[in-house]
Structure formats: C-alpha cells, structure tokens
Amino acid sequence: MPNLDDLFYFEAVVRHGGFAAAGRALGIPKSKLSRRVAALEQRLDVQLLERSVRRLSLTAVGDVFYGHCRAALAEAEAAEEAAQTLTAEPRGLVRLGCPPGFGEHALAGVLPAFFAAYPKVRLQLLVSLETIDLIAERVDVVIRANLAFEENSDLVARKLGPIGIVLVASPAFLAAHSAIARPEDLAGLPTIAHQKTQDQSIWELYDGADRPVRIRHEPRLLVNDFAVSREAAIEGLGVAMLPQAVCYDALASGALVRVLPDYHAGESMVHLLFTSRRGMLPAVRVLVDHLIATLPEVMRRKRAAVYQSQTVA
Incomplete structure (x- = not known):
C-alpha cells in the first residue's frame, strides 16, 4: 500500500523546486523531506529526482510519477472533503493567510469567539507580505490588502473594508x-x-481634496517588514509611512502619533479570498462566515481610533 505522506512530500518538493523551499513551506525540516523522498525511491527501486548542487529536476520516470502523485493527492483530498462535508460538526485544520500586523491587531480580537463556537477546528495562521497562491500552496482562506484587487475567476473575494496608510513618528x-x-x-x-x-525616496501624499503631493525624502532605514518599521519609528529613528493595521495600538497608547494628519497616503482595500473549486469544507465555511461577520466592524472601530488618536500637525 503506497504511503500518501511520502507522495505528499515528493509532490511538495517538486512543486516548490527543492527540499529547502518545500521544508519552509510545510514547516518540516529539509533533512526529513530528503530522507522520506530517498526512502520512496528505494522502495520503488527507481530514481525520481536528479540532484545537483545548484538544481533539482525530475527524471523521465519521476515526471510520470509526479503526474500520478498529483492526481492521487487530489483524489485523497476530495475523499476527505466529501467525508467532512457529511460531518455535522466542523472540524479539522484550516490554513489562513494574512499580512503582517493584521493578525495581532484584528484577528486576535475575533478568534476567541470562533474557537469557543467551534472547538474541533484548528487554525494555522500564515503571516506573510508575499502574495499567497491559495491553490498552489493549499491555503484555504487569505486576507489580502491591495490598492486594487484584480479579479480572478478561480477565487471568491469578499470586501472587509479599507485600511488607510498614514505617516507616523x-x-x-x-x-x-x-x-x-x-x-x-x-x-x-x-x-x-x-x-x-x-x-523608496519618493512619497506620494494626498490632501483633504485628494490632490496628490510628491515628496522626495532621504530614508535613514529601508525595511521590508512593517512590524520592524513600526518599532524603528517608536524608537525615534524617523518618520514612517505605515498601514493603519500595523500601528493601531502604538497610536492608541501614544507611542506613535500622526504626522501631517490632514494628509494621507492612500488606502488599501482588504479582501477575504477563498476558492470554491470543489465546494467548501464545513470548517472553512464557518471560518469564512465568522470573519465576514466580525472583521468589518473590528476594522471600522480600529480605523476610527486611529483618526481620533493624538495628532501632530
């Protein structure tokens, strides 16, 4: 009887282009993935992967095997979905992606009630600035903030509300x-x-009439992590441009204050994205319904608190 775990590991290694990348995506040590794929090859008595220092590629046999692996895993997933759909109580693991800052400031306030209502549902929270491919990365639901959302026929999108971008220090x-x-x-x-x-040296701001003003500045610090930018601003390293979701608490406590409060740097519309290719599992459905019901109000309150907080002209 084939071990589906080994098929899953092999498929992930190929899909992510290597053991290290697959290990990071799955949260599994690279060494474990390597051992499991090697054991699979030994059991089948074939070489599935060509390994070199710089690249990894499928052998001819591996290419055929990979196609069957994907089909087998899809069928296994469909079987599990069918079984869970018939289960009265939502249960199992749901994978939810969100941008940095959103989890600690918005999700944290709505998840306790969700877990109290659905104690058999487990949640894996994936925090990332990178765009998450729901289908390729097997993620159930994603919260994504975009200045403009591009329609995708494979995804269902529900608007949760806007998040402004502000200057703080x-x-x-x-x-x-x-x-x-x-x-x-x-x-x-x-x-x-x-x-x-x-x-990075030009900021575009908008006045009360939404007229743009382009400002050239000299960054002291360049960061690709909003949480780090927030902490650097709190420590007094400079003026930062941040999404509201990242600095709600710091503004409320006075650790940060608004700079040029009559200006803003645009808004990002927050969407809840999910796929309905085969129908939604009960655990995913109740999470989606809960987030749609609760997050817009949480975001509205947080947004109001930002604009009511102490400002500096």
Whole structure:
C-alpha cells in the first residue's frame, strides 16, 4: 500500500523546486523531506529526482510519477472533503493567510469567539507580505490588502473594508526636530521607507481634496517588514509611512502619533479570498462566515481610533 505522506512530500518538493523551499513551506525540516523522498525511491527501486548542487529536476520516470502523485493527492483530498462535508460538526485544520500586523491587531480580537463556537477546528495562521497562491500552496482562506484587487475567476473575494496608510513618528523624534507643518518639511528629516516600493525616496501624499503631493525624502532605514518599521519609528529613528493595521495600538497608547494628519497616503482595500473549486469544507465555511461577520466592524472601530488618536500637525 503506497504511503500518501511520502507522495505528499515528493509532490511538495517538486512543486516548490527543492527540499529547502518545500521544508519552509510545510514547516518540516529539509533533512526529513530528503530522507522520506530517498526512502520512496528505494522502495520503488527507481530514481525520481536528479540532484545537483545548484538544481533539482525530475527524471523521465519521476515526471510520470509526479503526474500520478498529483492526481492521487487530489483524489485523497476530495475523499476527505466529501467525508467532512457529511460531518455535522466542523472540524479539522484550516490554513489562513494574512499580512503582517493584521493578525495581532484584528484577528486576535475575533478568534476567541470562533474557537469557543467551534472547538474541533484548528487554525494555522500564515503571516506573510508575499502574495499567497491559495491553490498552489493549499491555503484555504487569505486576507489580502491591495490598492486594487484584480479579479480572478478561480477565487471568491469578499470586501472587509479599507485600511488607510498614514505617516507616523514618535513624540520624542518630533520634539527633537522642527515642527512639520507641510509635506515639504519631510524633505530634511530622516525617514523609514518600505523596501519594496518602486522608488523608496519618493512619497506620494494626498490632501483633504485628494490632490496628490510628491515628496522626495532621504530614508535613514529601508525595511521590508512593517512590524520592524513600526518599532524603528517608536524608537525615534524617523518618520514612517505605515498601514493603519500595523500601528493601531502604538497610536492608541501614544507611542506613535500622526504626522501631517490632514494628509494621507492612500488606502488599501482588504479582501477575504477563498476558492470554491470543489465546494467548501464545513470548517472553512464557518471560518469564512465568522470573519465576514466580525472583521468589518473590528476594522471600522480600529480605523476610527486611529483618526481620533493624538495628532501632530
């Protein structure tokens, strides 16, 4: 009888392009994946993978075997879905992806009630700035913030609400520098910029009439992690441009304050994304329903708190 775990490990190694990448995606040590795939090859008495220092590729036999693996795993998944669909009580593991900051500031407030209502559901939270491919990475639900959401026929999208992008700094930093009255005043101050923006030295702000103002600044720190940017701003390293979801608590406590509160840097619309290719498992369905019912109000309250917090002109 074939071991489906070994087929799953082999398929993941091929899909992710290597043992290390598959190990990171699955949360399994690279050494374990290597041993299991080697044991599979030994049991089948065939070589499935060509291994070299720089690349990994399928052999001719491995290519055929990989196709059957994907089909077998899809059927196994379909069988499990069919069985769970007939189960009265939602149960099992649901994989949920979300951007950094969203879990600690929004999800944390709605998950206790969910687990109390559905004690047999387990949740794996995948926090990432990278775009998650629900189908390829076997993720059930994703919360994604985008300036514009591109329609995808394979996905169902539900809007949860907007998250604004604001300028923030620590009170100590602002006390040590000249007052910031106009966007142009940022040009001479150290800033904290997001590393993945197209031009890290230019910020585009919008006034109350949504008229754009482009400001050239000199980043002291370039970061690709919003949580790190927030902590750096709290420590007084400079002015940072952050999504509200990342700095809710810091603004509420006074650790950060708004800079140029009459200006904003746009909004990201937050979507809940999920796929309904084969029908939704009960555990996934109740999570989706719970998030749609609770997150918009949580986000609305958090958003209001940001704009009611202490501001610095």
